[in-house]
Amino acid sequence: MPLLEVNNLSVHFGSRARPVRAVDGISFTVSAGEVVALVGESGSGKSATALSLARLLPEPAARFASGSIKFAGREVLTLSESEMRQLRGGRIAYVFQEPSAALNPVLSIGAQIDEALRERRRAIDRKTELFRLLRAVGLGDTERVARAYPHELSGGMQQRAVIAMALAGKPQLLVADEPTTALDVTVQAQVLNVLLDVQRTEGMGMLFITHNLGIVAGVAQRVLVMYAGQIVEAGSVEDVLQTPRHPYTKALVAAVPRLRGGSARLEGIPGAAPTATNYPTGCRFHPRCAFARERCSREEPMWESVDEQGSGVRCHFWKELS
Numbered sequence: 201m202p203l204l205e206v207n208n209l210s211v212h213f214g215s216r217a218r219p220v221r222a223v224d225g226i227s228f229t230v231s232a233g234e235v236v237a238l239v240g241e242s243g244s245g246k247s248a249t250a251l252s253l254a255r256l257l258p259e260p261a262a263r264f265a266s267g268s269i270k271f272a273g274r275e276v277l278t279l280s281e282s283e284m285r286q287l288r289g290g291r292i293a294y295v296f297q298e299p300s301a302a303l304n305p306v307l308s309i310g311a312q313i314d315e316a317l318r319e320r321r322r323a324i325d326r327k328t329e330l331f332r333l334l335r336a337v338g339l340g341d342t343e344r345v346a347r348a349y350p351h352e353l354s355g356g357m358q359q360r361a362v363i364a365m366a367l368a369g370k371p372q373l374l375v376a377d378e379p380t381t382a383l384d385v386t387v388q389a390q391v392l393n394v395l396l397d398v399q400r401t402e403g404m405g406m407l408f409i410t411h412n413l414g415i416v417a418g419v420a421q422r423v424l425v426m427y428a429g430q431i432v433e434a435g436s437v438e439d440v441l442q443t444p445r446h447p448y449t450k451a452l453v454a455a456v457p458r459l460r461g462g463s464a465r466l467e468g469i470p471g472a473a474p475t476a477t478n479y480p481t482g483c484r485f486h487p488r489c490a491f492a493r494e495r496c497s498r499e500e501p502m503w504e505s506v507d508e509q510g511s512g513v514r515c516h517f518w519k520e521l522s
Contacts, residue, residue, distance in 0.1 A: 201273060202229035203405045204253065204373055209267035211252050213476075219265065220476045222248040224429035226267075227503075229510060230373065230405040235396070237420035237437075238409045239452070241473045245429040246409045250377045253407075254288045255279075272372065290320050293371035295395070297378035299358035303350040309361045310346030316368035333364040336401075337394050356387035360394060367398060374399065377409045392419065414456045417441055422510070425449045428474050428484035431503075435511035445506075445513040445522055447489045483516070491521055 207227050212219035223245045230236045238246050251257045269276040296302050304312055317326045331342040337360040339345045350358055380388035399406050408419050416423055423440040425433040433446040444450045454467040471488040480487055486496035495516055505512040
């Protein structure tokens with residue numbers, strides 16, 4: 201049984217008469233020990249999806265219009281608030297993209313991690329575990345780092361501290377929402393290595409959210425491609441990156457810079473992604489699609505499964521384009 205099962209999930213904002221459909225009928229799973237990447241442009245619904253998993257979106261401004269979120273076999277949408285407090289930060293932990301915003305500027309790093317340990321794991325030697333967590337994320341000078349305040353650390357060190365804090369509750373699922381976006385390229389690689397080392401060591405499932413398709417191959421086993429609130433393609437990393445089925449995925453892959461690209465220009469995607477208040481009729485990608493036909497503008501494509509491992513695509517003509 202998968203650790204996380206999301207089925208036909210829709211999350212709306214605003215009035216019921218004119219809902220903003222930030223997440224619109226998505227389904228996916230994450231198993232223990234597996235890394236699943238969720239990719240797409242800004243505004244596609246990735247972060248709303250991530251926050252929905254532990255019901256972190258503000259209610260009733262956000263509401264779950266349909267669907268199911270099951271974690272370890274239990275329905276998250278029916279849990280009480282006290283049960284949700286045990287789930288959040290305990291069994292499901294988050295690493296967000298801006299470490300300076302995730303850390304309290306007036307508390308030391310050690311005090312913040314100790315608070316998480318005190319809340320989640322009381323029957324342990326917290327000081328020993330604090331230092332173990334700091335070493336696990338590559339912060340070797342543990343006593344100095346524990347005494348330091350966030351502003352005294354670099355961005356990469358701050359993000360490592362955030363990862364240590366996320367690990368304090370021994371989570372089964374780690375949701376990493378653009379965890380390296382605010383860091384420079386060399387530090388990005390270091391933080392990614394830390395995340396993956398910890399994920400493998402602890403055997404956690406991970407949902408890795410990014411807009412950068414270029415780093416997915418070295419991170420995940422499966423990929424979910426999201427556009428305008430919907431998952432438009434899913435499959436193994438190898439299949440999605442080497443033989444993409446959906447025109448949007450094809451365009452994303454073509455836009456990734458290559459070291460040996462020669463003199464060929466990068467292929468951009470024309471236009472802009474639609475807002476959640478103004479999705480086009482039919483296929484939501486058709487105004488930007490180089491392969492669009494008349495049917496695409498009037499008829500919304502349904503999800504079509506490709507295999508029993510969850511691979512699939514949402515396109516009328518994907519077989520002709522393969």
